[in-house]
Amino acid sequence: MLTRVGVPVETSSEQPAKDPHAPTLICFSHLRWNFVFQRPQHLMSRFARTMPVIYWEEPVEIGRKETPFLKVREADDVANVRIVVPHLPEGMPEDARDAALARLLDAHVATIKGPLLSWYYTPMMLPFSRHLAADVTVFDAMDELSKFKFAPVKLLELEQELIDRADLVFTGGSSLYEAKKDRHHSVHCFPSSVDRAHFAQARARLFDPADQEELPKPRLGFYGVLDERFDVDLLAKVAEMRPDWSFVMVGPVVKISDEDLPKRPNIHYLGSKTYGQLPAYLAGWDVALMPFAMNESTEFISPTKTPEYLAGGKPVVSTPVRDVVRHYGHLEGVQIAGDAEGFAEACDKALALSRDPESGWLAEADLMLSAASWDIVQARMAGLIDQVMGEQVDNPALLVAAE
Known part of the structure; x- marks a missing residue:
């Protein structure tokens, strides 16, 4: 249990036992797991077939005088996916929020053994997680978030930093690929697929x-x-x-x-x-x-x-x-x-x-x-991750058999 490392945690169940040598994927997402089931859920549920997945959501505000904590639960609809939701006091300055999130993150991943895969859907989670010693960092750009309504001012700056730090950049469509292909040495187009x-x-x-x-x-x-x-x-x-x-x-x-x-x-x-x-x-x-x-x-x-x-x-x-x-x-x-x-x-x-x-x-x-499948997309992504990690292409800890 995470309470052993002194982090206030609310959890709905015990953490499942896992192979200490298996990779762990931590996904930083601006979309909540139970919002709408789309690209992040499709991919993470498939990676979770062979490795633990930590799905880190955006913070939820609590009372000003409360202590920051993590609420941890297992996904109801997918095995081996752990949903982590930070709870932070409302009104915290940005620097204090990032510092609190970094402390919660460090404590949560402290017990992870084996390779760590960092997967980002939003650059806005980089400020509190950039220090993670991940074996592979992936930026999966499913949308051009800077074009969305109420986009944060720092988003473009942080996106460039994330692209510079990433080992792999995936894009959710051809137009996004064309926009980002010259910004990184390893950009790959993976249009969203279908079940x-x-x-x-x-x-x-x-x-x-x-x-x-x-x-x-x-x-x-x-x-x-x-x-x-x-x-x-x-x-x-x-x-x-x-x-x-x-x-x-x-x-x-x-x-x-x-x-x-x-x-x-x-x-x-x-x-x-x-x-x-x-x-x-x-x-x-x-x-x-x-x-x-x-x-x-x-x-x-x-x-x-x-x-x-x-x-x-x-x-x-x-x-x-x-x-x-x-x-x-x-x-x-x-x-x-x-x-x-x-x-x-x-x-x-x-x-x-x-x-x-x-x-x-x-x-x-x-x-x-007939050629479209989320399983195929995930398997191809896993193959690229495998290459970065220097492992065999058929590593069962990463690959999921295609349909």
Whole structure:
């Protein structure tokens, strides 16, 4: 138990026994494990099959006079993943926060034996962790965070420091790769992939979730975070142009106000759902949507939803996100449109496709998806890490067999 090293800890269970010679991966993420299941969760859950994973989240504020501590728990949905959440007194100056986080981090990793892999999703966690003696440091750039709303002033400076310190830089898409390939000697493009078997459940006749079953058809749906990347004006205009369609929005609202969301009788906001629930919602849709705003926050966005929607057997309508157009725009099952009128017409075409899955569009999509797998992505990443560590390529402590 971590309390043996004098660190205040709240933990929900005993730490599992592990091979003292196995590598340990510590992942510093700006996304909470239980927020939405996406790239960090997909990759960490696969690395956790063969090594302990520590998933370090952003701090939670506590009372001003309380003592900093870590709350530690095992992930409910994935074995061998430990979620670590720092709790810090509110109002702490930045330097004091970083010092407190560094002390908590040092105490938490003090008992780790064997190789240590440091994995970053955000440069903002570098100030309290840069001193870690990691055998390999990975920066997995899944988004261009500097383009997001409320991005910290120091983010770009810290990102450059992280890139300079990293052994490997991974990118979540081709556009991000092009933006970063000249900033490090070992940058590798790993577009976000898909768990085909999970989303293929949507092709079966699943029972409609209770909050969706009464919604009229046709249904056009979106799942994901509703934030500054979501084109609320486009949704409002298309919903007005097609009043007989039901627009189903599944996901949390972040960094924008509920009042900013368009309100119409045919737009339905169903809130957050778990990763396991998504196929059931997707199964009840006729067309899947990606109505992203074309602004700087989506310039480097990874088209994760596109392969998931297609794996679920649904045609997709998207705004002209660069990597969607580049990788999926040639597919008949992926319609691209940049304005409300064009988007509505693209939805008309997609609805026609949804009624005729035997026409060939789905087979074309399946052929492309046959080479897509999170297991393959993780295995290739592990191979690069293995090379840096100077171990054999087939080291069972790092690699997970591909699908």
